Amino acid sequence: MNPVFKEFKEFVNKGNVIELAVGVVIGGAFGKIVTSLVNDIIMPPIGALDRTDLSGLFISLNGTFYQTIKQAKDAGAPTLNYGLFLNSILDFLIVSASIFLLTRAFIRFQKRQVEAENADKICPYCISKISINAIRCPQCTSILEETH
Incomplete structure (x- = not known):
C-alpha cells in the first residue's frame, strides 16, 4: 500500500474528519436556508x-445613473x-445568532446532564451508584450514613 495513502487512511480514521464533513455539509445547507429566510x-x-x-x-462608479444593477453591468459600468x-451582513447576523442560540442550548443541556449524573453517590459497601438522597442502598440494603 502506498505510504501516503496509508497515512491519509490513518488520518481519516483517527480524527473527526467524518464529523467535520457532516458539519460542513449541514452548515452549507443551513446557510442556504438562512439566505432564503433573509431574501424571501x-x-x-x-x-x-x-x-x-x-x-x-x-452606486454607479462611472457617474452615470442606471435604474438597476443589471443595466449598469450590461453597460459595463463599475458598481x-x-x-x-x-x-x-443580515445573513451573517442571523446565522451567527442561530449558531449562538443552538450552541447555548446544547451547552445548557450538557450541563444539566452532568448535574444529573453528579446527583448520585457511591454506596461505600457494594460500590453501586445510588441516589444521593438514599438512606439505604437498594443493591446491598446497607444503611447509609447521611453525607449531604
Missing part, C-alpha cells in the same frame, strides 16, 4: 415599509453594490 421572508416586509429593496441599492452587502 425578512427583507420583503422591510422593503415594503420604506418601499426599498436593499438588494437593488447600488458599488452596498444593498447586496447589507443583505450579506
Whole structure:
C-alpha cells in the first residue's frame, strides 16, 4: 500500500474528519436556508415599509445613473453594490445568532446532564451508584450514613 495513502487512511480514521464533513455539509445547507429566510421572508416586509429593496441599492462608479444593477453591468459600468452587502451582513447576523442560540442550548443541556449524573453517590459497601438522597442502598440494603 502506498505510504501516503496509508497515512491519509490513518488520518481519516483517527480524527473527526467524518464529523467535520457532516458539519460542513449541514452548515452549507443551513446557510442556504438562512439566505432564503433573509431574501424571501425578512427583507420583503422591510422593503415594503420604506418601499426599498436593499438588494437593488447600488452606486454607479462611472457617474452615470442606471435604474438597476443589471443595466449598469450590461453597460459595463463599475458598481458599488452596498444593498447586496447589507443583505450579506443580515445573513451573517442571523446565522451567527442561530449558531449562538443552538450552541447555548446544547451547552445548557450538557450541563444539566452532568448535574444529573453528579446527583448520585457511591454506596461505600457494594460500590453501586445510588441516589444521593438514599438512606439505604437498594443493591446491598446497607444503611447509609447521611453525607449531604
